[in-house]
Amino acid sequence: MSAGARILVVEDDATLREGLRTVLTKAGYSVATAIRGEAALRLIREEPFDLVILDLMLPGLDGSYVLQHAREEGFTAPVIILSARASVEDRIRGLRTGADDYVVKPFDLGELLARIAVRLRRPEKDESIRFGEIVVDPEARVVTRRGELVHLTPKEFDLLMFFVENPDRALSRGRILEDVWGGDYRGTRRTVDNFVRALRIKLEDLPDAPRFFQTVRARGYRFDPRA
Numbered sequence: 690m691s692a693g694a695r696i697l698v699v700e701d702d703a704t705l706r707e708g709l710r711t712v713l714t715k716a717g718y719s720v721a722t723a724i725r726g727e728a729a730l731r732l733i734r735e736e737p738f739d740l741v742i743l744d745l746m747l748p749g750l751d752g753s754y755v756l757q758h759a760r761e762e763g764f765t766a767p768v769i770i771l772s773a774r775a776s777v778e779d780r781i782r783g784l785r786t787g788a789d790d791y792v793v794k795p796f797d798l799g800e801l802l803a804r805i806a807v808r809l810r811r812p813e814k815d816e817s818i819r820f821g822e823i824v825v826d827p828e829a830r831v832v833t834r835r836g837e838l839v840h841l842t843p844k845e846f847d848l849l850m851f852f853v854e855n856p857d858r859a860l861s862r863g864r865i866l867e868d869v870w871g872g873d874y875r876g877t878r879r880t881v882d883n884f885v886r887a888l889r890i891k892l893e894d895l896p897d898a899p900r901f902f903q904t905v906r907a908r909g910y911r912f913d914p915r916a
Contacts, residue, residue: 694739694809695719699729699755700771701747709742712798713805726750733759738766740808745772745783753786760787767808771796781831781838818853820901820914823892825853832892839891844869848884849892852902852912861909885910 696718700706706722713720721736723729726747733741733755741759745752756768767789772779775793783791790804818825822835830846832839841849851869852860862878870876889896903911 693717693719695721695737696805697721697723697729697732697736697738697741699723699726699741699747699752700744701725702744712802716802718805724748726752726755729755730758733764734762740766740805741768742805743768743770743788745770745774753783756783756786756788769801769804769808771801781829784829784831785833785836785838820853825849834892841888841891845884845887845891848881849888852888852910853914856912856914859905859908859911863909865909881909 696713698706698709698713698720700709700722701724706724710720710722721732721738723732724747726749729741729743729747730750732738743752743756747755752770752772756770759768768787769790769792770783770788771792771794772783773794780791789808792801792804816827818827823839824833826832827850830843832841832846832849848865848869851865862881865881866874866876866878870880885902886896889899889902893899893901901913903913905911
């Protein structure tokens with residue numbers, strides 16, 4: 690644990706807010722609290738917090754607004770969202786807005802303390818992969834293009850990851866088929882063509898004149914992230 694780390698808890702539910710203050714203080718953290726979004730932004734601007742725990746549904750400015758503006762103003766400390774909104778879309782939206790973690794209410798206090806300790810122990814590396822206007826999050830298996838979520842099937846994502854892990858290499862259809870689908874797969878090399886076509890449609894501006902997923906005559910394909 691990062692002893693004495695300063696944490697801001699932004700939560701309008703008084704019972705939960707004071708409960709978190711008590712638990713975090715006992716764990717050795719210095720704790721400040723805010724009820725409204727306006728107060729949270731003011732505190733973030735004025736005081737050096739090491740981590741923020743942020744509810745989304747707040748009176749006044751909501752948590753998403755607070756998070757977005759804090760990031761735009763240069764706040765870089767970890768932010769953990771606490772929210773009753775449990776859908777995948779809500780989680781993705783929160784992470785894309787700038788949160789480092791997303792915890793759904795009701796939650797286990799021990800798990801929350803563990804997540805806080807991890808975020809304070811080591812700065813989270815941005816492991817996103819970027820090419821053109823496309824961002825790939827390998828851990829979350831999320832792809833965005835110009836900030837908009839792109840839906841890829843699981844196998845399309847596997848193929849994309851194989852390409853980004855092997856940039857600038859001429860890859861045969863047989864090699865792609867074996868590495869992405871596995872040696873026991875009974876499909877044909879035409880399968881690779883169909884899936885590459887799907888990636889081009891979803892990620893290229895001009896699928897028939899691709900920048901990134903290039904055809905190598907008599908060989909297969911090459912991924913060029915700098916195209």
